[in-house]
Amino acid sequence: MPDQQRPSDRTASQRAADHAGIDRLADALVPALVAKLGTASLGEVEIREGDWHVRVRRPAGAGARRDRPHRAALPIVAPSGASSPAQAAAPGNPTGPRQEAALSPTVGMFKPGVLAGTRVRSGDRIATVDLLGIALDVVAPFDGVVLEVYPQAGDGVEYGEEIALVQADAPTADGAEEG
Amino acid sequence: MVSRILIANRGEIALRILRACRTLGIEAVVAYSEADRASLPTLLADEAICIGPADARRSYLSAPAVISAALVTGCDAIHPGYGFLSEDDAFADAVRAHGLTFIGPPSQVLERFASKEEVRRLLAAHGLPTIPGSGLLGDEAQALEEAGRVGYPVLVKPSAGGGGKGMRMVRSARELAAILPICRSEARAAFGDDSLYLERWLEDNRHVEVQVAVDHYGQGVHLWERDCSVQRRHQKILEESPSPAMTPAGRRELAERAVRAVVAAGYENVGTLEFLVDADGNAYFIEINCRIQVEHPVTEMLTGIDLVATQIRIAAGEPLGFTQADVHQDGHAIEFRINAEDPAHDFRPGAGTIERLNTPGGPGVRFDSHAYSGYDVPPYYDSLLGKLIVWAPTREVAIARGKAALAELVVEGVTTNIALHRALLEAEPFLEGRFTTNLLDRVGAAAFLAAAERG
Numbered sequence: 001m002p003d004q005q006r007p008s009d010r011t012a013s014q015r016a017a018d019h020a021g022i023d024r025l026a027d028a029l030v031p032a033l034v035a036k037l038g039t040a041s042l043g044e045v046e047i048r049e050g051d052w053h054v055r056v057r058r059p060a061g062a063g064a065r066r067d068r069p070h071r072a073a074l075p076i077v078a079p080s081g082a083s084s085p086a087q088a089a090a091p092g093n094p095t096g097p098r099q100e101a102a103l104s105p106t107v108g109m110f111k112p113g114v115l116a117g118t119r120v121r122s123g124d125r126i127a128t129v130d131l132l133g134i135a136l137d138v139v140a141p142f143d144g145v146v147l148e149v150y151p152q153a154g155d156g157v158e159y160g161e162e163i164a165l166v167q168a169d170a171p172t173a174d175g176a177e178e179g
Numbered sequence: 180m181v182s183r184i185l186i187a188n189r190g191e192i193a194l195r196i197l198r199a200c201r202t203l204g205i206e207a208v209v210a211y212s213e214a215d216r217a218s219l220p221t222l223l224a225d226e227a228i229c230i231g232p233a234d235a236r237r238s239y240l241s242a243p244a245v246i247s248a249a250l251v252t253g254c255d256a257i258h259p260g261y262g263f264l265s266e267d268d269a270f271a272d273a274v275r276a277h278g279l280t281f282i283g284p285p286s287q288v289l290e291r292f293a294s295k296e297e298v299r300r301l302l303a304a305h306g307l308p309t310i311p312g313s314g315l316l317g318d319e320a321q322a323l324e325e326a327g328r329v330g331y332p333v334l335v336k337p338s339a340g341g342g343g344k345g346m347r348m349v350r351s352a353r354e355l356a357a358i359l360p361i362c363r364s365e366a367r368a369a370f371g372d373d374s375l376y377l378e379r380w381l382e383d384n385r386h387v388e389v390q391v392a393v394d395h396y397g398q399g400v401h402l403w404e405r406d407c408s409v410q411r412r413h414q415k416i417l418e419e420s421p422s423p424a425m426t427p428a429g430r431r432e433l434a435e436r437a438v439r440a441v442v443a444a445g446y447e448n449v450g451t452l453e454f455l456v457d458a459d460g461n462a463y464f465i466e467i468n469c470r471i472q473v474e475h476p477v478t479e480m481l482t483g484i485d486l487v488a489t490q491i492r493i494a495a496g497e498p499l500g501f502t503q504a505d506v507h508q509d510g511h512a513i514e515f516r517i518n519a520e521d522p523a524h525d526f527r528p529g530a531g532t533i534e535r536l537n538t539p540g541g542p543g544v545r546f547d548s549h550a551y552s553g554y555d556v557p558p559y560y561d562s563l564l565g566k567l568i569v570w571a572p573t574r575e576v577a578i579a580r581g582k583a584a585l586a587e588l589v590v591e592g593v594t595t596n597i598a599l600h601r602a603l604l605e606a607e608p609f610l611e612g613r614f615t616t617n618l619l620d621r622v623g624a625a626a627f628l629a630a631a632e633r634g
Contacts (some may be wrong), residue, residue: 106231106244106247107210107228107229107230107231107244107247107248107251108247108251109247109250109251131243131244131247132243132246132247132250132277134243156228156250156251156252157251158228158229158230158248159213159229159230159231159232159238159244160213160229161229
């Protein structure tokens with residue numbers, strides 16, 4: 001989803017502060033927002049606090065998406081103005097090795113493959129997306145490590161959706177000056 | 180029952196279907212290609228799902244992607260709009276096989292009405308007059324023999340075709356022999372089927388079509404006719420109703436014959452029967468369109484009946500809910516297709532960012548469009564930006580309202596055909612109601628534009 005962003009380029013202390021913020025929001029705000037969404041005829045509620053905004057969107061109906069953990073059915077939390085993962089993973093990113101998402105090749109049902117932490121080579125299958133019974137591969141964009149797999153088994157995913165975050169191996173001598 | 184529809188189309192018709200869903204209390208999911216991520220239907224839908232890249236063959240024309248999108252978003256029906264998969268009986272069958280409702284005729288009906296040549300025979304048997312024509316053409320000798328029987332000039336038409344694609348007019352046997360292999364390869368490339376047939380070419384004809392709606396229980400009505408004689412290269416650009424070419428009695432008779440024939444032939448859901456009307460007022464059936472059409476708002480303005488909602492209700496198995504006596508034809512309506520194309524330069528299609536858009540309003544004015552200020556017109560699809568429809572109690576007032584609305588309509592950043600529509604409303608053949616399908620091509624858009632400038 002275009003409005004979902006993952007702050008993958010933050011330092012450990014920033015992340016800790018972020019998580020504390022998220023916890024505060026999740027404990028105090030999200031239940032209130034969900035309740036409001038339940039009673040109002042709104043499709044979506046968004047609030048902002050500091051660097052963060054929380055958007056709660058009503059699940060549009062029955063089906064696989066109702067159970068989606070990282071999309072429409074649950075709050076989407078993102079830092080305001082955070083760059084998208086693709087941008088964050090630009091080769092020139094000074095904070096660390098290159099990170100890029102492996103994308104879904106089609107619209108269909110997600111089937112897990114490798115777990116987070118698995119080493120992959122460029123073109124390796126990370127997972128598959130089932131298009132009416134045909135399994136299409138989600139492949140690693142380069143050699144590296146799978147940091148995170150976003151969907152759960154059985155989730156519906158769309159074409160081009162970010163499926164897994166892959167971090168490139170340590171830069172070579174050639175690439176070192178970029179970092 | 181239908182409670183959540185996947186809209187498998189783009190542009191203004193995706194938005195039109197979304198509006199019908201909202202009216203009916205049905206949730207709408209828009210399936211979009213990467214090129215339409217920022218289009219209005221994608222932004223306004225209850226949910227939107229990307230089904231593929233800009234290339235329509237991998238998105239809007241991909242039956243597996245569309246059906247898969249409907250399944251993962253929990254939809255129970257698919258609306259195909261027009262074009263793309265809308266009249267594909269194999270697609271409709273696959274939709275049904277996945278437990279979903281296809282918003283349109285059932286697959287077996289689409290199949291029965293798929294071949295133009297067979298449909299002409301079927302509906303002729305149920306009382307519709309048809310243009311003298313041939314069966315499917317065999318080898319060259321047989322084609323020449325058929326052409327001699329039909330009478331020159333003849334139109335060579337692909338059996339699987341639509342939208343005027345691949346049609347050629349020839350005036351002699353020599354021309355026909357030369358063009359046959361070209362027509363075959365064009366038809367094969369465009370439709371995957373190189374079957375051809377011939378039709379007598381009517382030199383100065385009008386295009387008049389009858390809108391019908393037939394429910395699952397065989398109850399059918401007509402919703403009168405539309406005149407689509409203003410065309411460039413067989414593409415309609417302006418439609419109106421009632422047809423200025425026909426008498427009230429002639430219109431009624433044609434519409435009643437049309438609905439009788441399709442009900443008898445087992446048609447189901449909304450559809451349009453296209454006729455050519457010659458200079459003497461004789462109507463000849465040419466083809467049926469088994470889908471909602473671009474120009475359907477003309478009929479909605481005259482009858483007050485929501486055709487897309489009717490289409491959805493019929494597909495859901497509901498009875499029509501109204502009878503012929505409820506279908507009134509009040510006043511006069513004109514639709515202007517606003518295309519991103521340059522009429523002064525051979526209708527060259529345009530793309531780019533709409534820098535500014537001002538849409539017209541006022542009594543009897545409707546504007547159906549997916550465009551907005553800042554919208555990027557993608558270069559991958561047809562050039563239709565929107566449709567301006569005006570209604571008034573009489574044709575004269577409708578033309579006046581059309582002029583006023585076209586003067587208010589501002590589209591900056593992309594070249595459009597708005598100037599041509601303004602010119603048409605000043606042109607005598609249009610004002611006198613005697614526009615024929617070949618007039619714009621014969622005279623040339625530039626001549627109409629120049630005449631309007633001279634005032």
